Amino acid sequence: EDQVTQSPEALRLQEGESSSLNCSYTVSGLRGLFWYRQDPGKGPEFLFTLYSAGEEKEKERLKATLTKKESFLHITAPKPEDSATYLCAVQARGNQFYFGTGTSLTVIP
Amino acid sequence: ETGVTQSPTHLIKTRGQQVTLRCSSQSGHNTVSWYQQALGQGPQFIFQYYREEENGRGNFPPRFSGLQFPNYSSELNVNALELDDSALYLCASSPTGEETQYFGPGTRLLVL
Numbered sequence: 001e002d003q004v005t006q007s008p009e010a011l012r013l014q015e016g017e018s019s020s021l022n023c024s025y026t027v028s029g030l031r032g033l034f035w036y037r038q039d040p041g042k043g044p045e046f047l048f049t050l051y052s053a054g055e056e057k058e059k060e061r062l063k064a065t066l067t068k069k070e071s072f073l074h075i076t077a078p079k080p081e082d083s084a085t086y087l088c089a090v091q092a093r094g095n096q097f098y099f100g101t102g103t104s105l106t107v108i109p
Numbered sequence: 110e111t112g113v114t115q116s117p118t119h120l121i122k123t124r125g126q127q128v129t130l131r132c133s134s135q136s137g138h139n140t141v142s143w144y145q146q147a148l149g150q151g152p153q154f155i156f157q158y159y160r161e162e163e164n165g166r167g168n169f170p171p172r173f174s175g176l177q178f179p180n181y182s183s184e185l186n187v188n189a190l191e192l193d194d195s196a197l198y199l200c201a202s203s204p205t206g207e208e209t210q211y212f213g214p215g216t217r218l219l220v221l
Contacts, residue, residue, distance in 0.1 A: 004151075032208040043113075043199050043212035044152070087151055091208055095165025097142065099151035 002027040002092050006100035013107050016077045021086055021103045024070040029093030033071050035064050036087040038102070044087055047073075078107045113138075113213035115200050121219045122190050130185045130216045132200030140164070140203040141183045142210060143175060145196045152199055158183060195220045 004025045013019055025033070032051055036044035048057040050066040057064045061082065063074040073086055085102040092098065112135040122128050134141055140159045144152035154167035158177035172188040181202075187194060197217050201210035 006151075034209065036212070041197075041215075041217075043201075043214045046209060046211055049209045089152075095157050096167065097144075097154040097157075097165075097210075099144075099153070101149075101151045 002090075002096065002098055004088055004090055004098045004100040006086075006088050006103050008103060009101070010104045011106070013075075013078055013105070015079060015107055015109050018074070018076045018078070020075070021073040021105070022070060023073070023088030023100055025088075025090050025098075026069075027090050027092040027096075027098065031091040031093070033066055034089045034091070035062075035071070035073055036089065038085045038087055040085075047086075075105070078105075080107045080109050083107045113200060113202050113211055115198075115213040115216050117216060118214070119217045119219075121221065123221055124190055124192060126190050127186065127188045128190060128218065130187075130198050130200075130218070131182065132184070132202075132213055133182045134200070134202030134211075134213075135204075136181060137204055138181055138202035138211075139205045140210075141177055141181075142201045142203075143183075143185045144199040144201065145169075145194075146199055146215070147196045155185070190220045192220050194218065 035047040038044045048064040053068045087102045089099045114133045142157040143155040146152040157165040161177045177183040197215045199215045201212045
């Protein structure tokens with residue numbers, strides 16, 4: 001069964017304390033893995049797309065990596081404005097899309 | 110700013126009624142997808158349209174239906190509303206040739 005699992009469910013960090021969020025997946029025919037940021041009551045905001053194992057993408061304090069079974073979103077020296085829910089999604093064969101339940105990140109000043 | 114807009118922003122309906130939600134995406138975005146997001150959950154894929162044809166469907170009953178129009182707008186129709194249909198409904202569009210989806214702000218639907 002195709003599924004996406006994110007961990008941890010919630011994460012509290014001190015400002016400047018680096019950490020990683022995990023997204024593990026089992027899908028048939030991965031066509032892409034996506035990371036989004038979602039603020040309360042708003043639509044998800046696109047961060048990264050990864051297509052193949054070994055691929056890495058960076059943007060400001062965020063770096064996404066991909067293996068054959070999981071993806072990590074590394075946050076370096078986070079700031080309070082990085083507080084949000086981070087969602088991982090995969091596109092599988094047959095144009096099926098699966099989202100995880102997200103990691104709620106709180107960065108404390 | 111993704112250029113994807115949705116209307117209305119909020120909506121209250123009664124169980125058994127029908128609802129139409131609307132989405133407008135950017136020129137050149139030929140693919141549109143609709144998602145349902147319950148509180149505290151990740152978005153659940155409803156279906157995808159490409160050039161006005163359904164191109165993929167998640168595990169939702171037939172009372173969830175859609176349309177895509179040539180002017181890059183689309184609709185999600187839900188018949189016989191149930192209490193569990195209360196959720197944030199998200200529209201996402203993709204530029205031609207890309208897999209990445211860009212989301213609108215969503216429509217919050219409450220079914221009483």
